[in-house]
Amino acid sequence: xQKVTQAQTEISVVEKEDVTLDCVYETRDTTYYLFWYKQPxxxxxxxxxxxxxxxxxxxxxxxxxxxxxxxxxSFNFTITASQVVDSAVYFCALxxxxxxxxxxxxxxxxxxxxx
Amino acid sequence: xxKVTQSSRYLVKRTGEKVFLECVQxxxxxNMFWYRQDPGLGLxxxxxxxxxxxxxxxxxxxxYSVSREKKERFSLILESASTNQTSMYLCxxxxxxxxxxxxxxxxxxxxxx
Numbered sequence: 001x002q003k004v005t006q007a008q009t010e011i012s013v014v015e016k017e018d019v020t021l022d023c024v025y026e027t028r029d030t031t032y033y034l035f036w037y038k039q040p041x042x043x044x045x046x047x048x049x050x051x052x053x054x055x056x057x058x059x060x061x062x063x064x065x066x067x068x069x070x071x072x073x074s075f076n077f078t079i080t081a082s083q084v085v086d087s088a089v090y091f092c093a094l095x096x097x098x099x100x101x102x103x104x105x106x107x108x109x110x111x112x113x114x115x
Numbered sequence: 116x117x118k119v120t121q122s123s124r125y126l127v128k129r130t131g132e133k134v135f136l137e138c139v140q141x142x143x144x145x146n147m148f149w150y151r152q153d154p155g156l157g158l159x160x161x162x163x164x165x166x167x168x169x170x171x172x173x174x175x176x177x178x179y180s181v182s183r184e185k186k187e188r189f190s191l192i193l194e195s196a197s198t199n200q201t202s203m204y205l206c207x208x209x210x211x212x213x214x215x216x217x218x219x220x221x222x223x224x225x226x227x228x
Contacts, residue, residue: 009155033214045205045219052214091157095214102148102160102173103217 002027004094006106013082014114021077021109023092029053034068034075035093035103045091051075079111087113118142119220121206127226134193136223138206144218145211147189149173149181152203152222164189165211196227 003026013019025034036048049059051068059066063080079086089110093103122137140147148163150173160173162181170181178200182190189208193200203224207217 006157035216037219042221043203043224044221045207047216047218050214050216093158102150102163103158104160105150105158107155107157 002029002094002096002104004092004104004106006090006092006109008109009107010110010112012112012114015084016081018078018080019082019111021079021090021092021111023075023077023106025073025075025092025094027094027096029096032094032096035095036066036075036077037091037093039089039091039108041088048077082111082113084113084115087111119206119208119218121204121220121223123223124221125224125226127228128193128196129228130197132193132196132227134196134225134227136191136193136204136206136225138189138191138208138220139187140189140206140208140218141187142208142210142218143186144208145186146209146217147183148207148209148217149179149189149191150205150207151175152205158205161191196225198227201225201227 005024032053034051037045065078067076089108091108092106095103119140149161150158152158159175164170164183180192203222205222206220209215209217
């Protein structure tokens, strides 16, 4: 069985602060893929990043960065110098293997950036 | 860009009605998925399909069925809608193999009264 835990239900910070969203996963598969999606108030899920289990390199994209650590089964997401437009619900998700299976999602973290 | 469209953004139905939620994708993807999203529960997989006329149960298939007669279209059917099926329904598609991400539609917010 697979499981994704996002322990932070809601985070509220003031604009320009840095914020980290935590994601912990469980799987018995040796090959798996991790994802982060953003769901703004409009409702449509927007893909942010994919990482496979063989690639532990951290990634930075502008103000976004991701830290993947297999030793702690974590795939955390950091927003640097947050902006009001970053306000959204963020989901971490897991898929094992290379088949057609659906994603296992965490329950999401509602991020509120206050001006 | 991949486009996944869903037939309605908002839908209100009565208990016992048969409900069809339609999803269409324009990227020739083999895989299609239906999820429901509820507050505090995240997204949960209802059904998915990896080819025309093929379907697989997800984590919560009870009370739902699906139909995939054409590659680009995947329908979710509520045979007899109940109030506990009030939810946001999200459709997604992806290429057949590998680590490919899923592309999501805008969602249908269904209310069953």
